[in-house]
Amino acid sequence: MAEILIIGGGVAGLSAGIYAQLSGHHATICERQALAGGNLTGWQRGDYHIDNCIHWLTGTNPKTALYQMWTELGALGKVKVHQPNTLYTYEEGGVCLSVHFDLDKMQEELLSIAPEDEKEIKSLIKAVRAVQSFKKLSGEKRNVFLRELQALPRLFRYYRMTTGELAARFKNPYMQGFITSMLGEDFAALALLIVFATFCGGNGGIPVGSSLAMAKRMTTRFLNLGGTLMLSKEATAISEGETGVQIVEFSDGTMLTADYVVIATEPNVAFEKLLGEAMPTDMDKRYKNPKMPRFSSIHCAFACKTDNLPFHADFIFKLPKKEQAALKTENLIIREYSHEKAFAPEGETIIQSLTFCNETTCREFIEMRKNPIKYRAKKKELAQIIQNAIERKFPQLSGKLQLIDVWTPATYHRYTNAEIGSYMAFLLPSKTLPKKLNNLVKGRPRVILASQWLQSPGGLPIAAQVGKDAILRINQKEKIKKSI
Numbered sequence: 501m502a503e504i505l506i507i508g509g510g511v512a513g514l515s516a517g518i519y520a521q522l523s524g525h526h527a528t529i530c531e532r533q534a535l536a537g538g539n540l541t542g543w544q545r546g547d548y549h550i551d552n553c554i555h556w557l558t559g560t561n562p563k564t565a566l567y568q569m570w571t572e573l574g575a576l577g578k579v580k581v582h583q584p585n586t587l588y589t590y591e592e593g594g595v596c597l598s599v600h601f602d603l604d605k606m607q608e609e610l611l612s613i614a615p616e617d618e619k620e621i622k623s624l625i626k627a628v629r630a631v632q633s634f635k636k637l638s639g640e641k642r643n644v645f646l647r648e649l650q651a652l653p654r655l656f657r658y659y660r661m662t663t664g665e666l667a668a669r670f671k672n673p674y675m676q677g678f679i680t681s682m683l684g685e686d687f688a689a690l691a692l693l694i695v696f697a698t699f700c701g702g703n704g705g706i707p708v709g710s711s712l713a714m715a716k717r718m719t720t721r722f723l724n725l726g727g728t729l730m731l732s733k734e735a736t737a738i739s740e741g742e743t744g745v746q747i748v749e750f751s752d753g754t755m756l757t758a759d760y761v762v763i764a765t766e767p768n769v770a771f772e773k774l775l776g777e778a779m780p781t782d783m784d785k786r787y788k789n790p791k792m793p794r795f796s797s798i799h800c801a802f803a804c805k806t807d808n809l810p811f812h813a814d815f816i817f818k819l820p821k822k823e824q825a826a827l828k829t830e831n832l833i834i835r836e837y838s839h840e841k842a843f844a845p846e847g848e849t850i851i852q853s854l855t856f857c858n859e860t861t862c863r864e865f866i867e868m869r870k871n872p873i874k875y876r877a878k879k880k881e882l883a884q885i886i887q888n889a890i891e892r893k894f895p896q897l898s899g900k901l902q903l904i905d906v907w908t909p910a911t912y913h914r915y916t917n918a919e920i921g922s923y924m925a926f927l928l929p930s931k932t933l934p935k936k937l938n939n940l941v942k943g944r945p946r947v948i949l950a951s952q953w954l955q956s957p958g959g960l961p962i963a964a965q966v967g968k969d970a971i972l973r974i975n976q977k978e979k980i981k982k983s984i
């Protein structure tokens with residue numbers, strides 16, 4: 501059995517660690533932060549808990565293969581799952597359109613607001629149902645080959661479109677805004693259908709306790725299986741000894757050796773910083789492909805009373821032009837956490853905002869953070885703009901929001917080492933299938949990649965799967981037959 505050293509204790513690293521232990525190896529996870537989980541995290545600000553990650557967790561439906569994986573990883577199983585009635589509501593000019601859990605209700609609502617788009621709306625809903633019948637996309641265990649075959653032509657139409665192109669097919673302006681409000685205009689339309697299908701299929705709920713609680717459960721699972729976790733341990737270089745032994749150096753001046761190293765960080769860190777070599781061509785192409793940009797976001801958290809909360813789950817609205825310019829985005833996404841009683845004192849909850857940033861804006865924040873006074877002032881300015889926008893949208897919240905925290909792409913950059921603070925992989929454009937890149941490193945047979953960056957658009961299930969894939973690769977090399 502092999503000694504495996506895993507660099508990075510996010511979901512990919514934890515998954516690799518758990519599957520290594522289940523395969524009979526011994527795994528050590530080295531994580532540079534004081535906590536495992538990576539982006540799957542949350543933090544405390546006084547009496548309030550801020551959740552960083554889960555908007556929806558694909559794989560909460562017990563009938564799916566993904567659920568089985570989450571259960572093996574200790575992430576799901578005995579945990580209660582919160583199922584919101586809506587994934588998000590888009591509001592413009594007083595008109596609200598929601599992604600309802602109930603697809604019939606969603607179709608009815610969309611048709612009542614945009615009867616002129618009946619054909620497109622019905623086609624969209626049929627395509628969502630087609631995705632639900634698709635085994636590979638829904639993660640279903642049973643064989644549904646015939647249903648899949650029938651679904652293909654319906655999906656092919658959307659495969660060729662971006663979300664912006666899909667929106668342009670609707671005549672009704674509210675429908676156009678609804679389609680692009682969550683993922684923007686450049687994502688593959690198919691990705692949006694997958695999100696809708698996942699949520700409406702009861703396969704995208706939120707485990708109670710959300711991100712930090714899930715990270716802690718996965719960490720406990722790893723430790724209970726006998727794995728070793730080293731926190732505040734930042735790897736700086738990986739080399740190979742004469743006998744093939746892998747030598748990892750750390751920022752604290754220590755060194756560890758292992759039979760295999762699994763790198764569960766952004767490839768940028770893996771190649772340029774740790775291995776000291778150029779990025780492989782196929783990965784480098786993704787970094788340079790303008791159709792596959794990375795993104796991050798700015799967030800604010802506000803405390804507020806729960807009585808008369810004017811919206812539920814995620815709520816998206818168009819900002820006035822001046823605020824669009826200041827925030828460099830068209831829409832403001834806000835969500836409330838009243839379903840999580842432990843996140844705030846009784847009678848209160850947290851409202852969090854999210855505004856997406858492109859690569860240029862991310863770099864500006866990372867640069868600005870080098871000047872703490874300027875960075876702090878910018879965060880204060882942004883928080884005020886966001887608070888004003890929320891209070892104008894919901895006058896009943898006026899004077900009732902208390903700012904708890906503000907974080908930016910620079911926060912994600914500092915926390916996870918990701919170059920521009922991106923927390924998903926490359927954007928998935930249209931006419932592209934989410935092809936997984938090879939997890940091997942040329943000339944380094946005992947170094948395996950386990951990174952969400954191997955498959956667009958990333959996300960928790962992909963991180964968990966690539967962690968498992970890395971161990972399957974090692975098992976193959978070690979000729980271990982045991983199935984995991």
Ligand SMILES: Cc1cc2nc3c(=O)[nH]c(=O)nc-3n(C[C@H](O)[C@H](O)[C@H](O)COP(=O)(O)OP(=O)(O)OC[C@H]3O[C@@H](n4cnc5c(N)ncnc54)[C@H](O)[C@@H]3O)c2cc1C
Pocket residue numbers: 507508509510511512513530531532533536537538539540552553554555556557558733734735736764765766769915916917918923924925951952953958959960961963
């Ligand atoms: C606001 C937000 C909302 C999200 N919503 C969702 C959602 O609803 N559903 C979903 O599926 N996904 C969501 N995601 C994405 C999800 O969080 C990520 O896809 C996932 O956590 C990636 O896991 P990972 O292990 O690949 O990477 P990371 O979480 O980035 O983990 C990498 C780890 O490596 C560590 N590391 C880096 N360099 C070193 C080094 N040199 N030495 C040691 N350790 C190192 C980092 O500290 C980090 O802990 C969201 C993310 C954010 C931020």
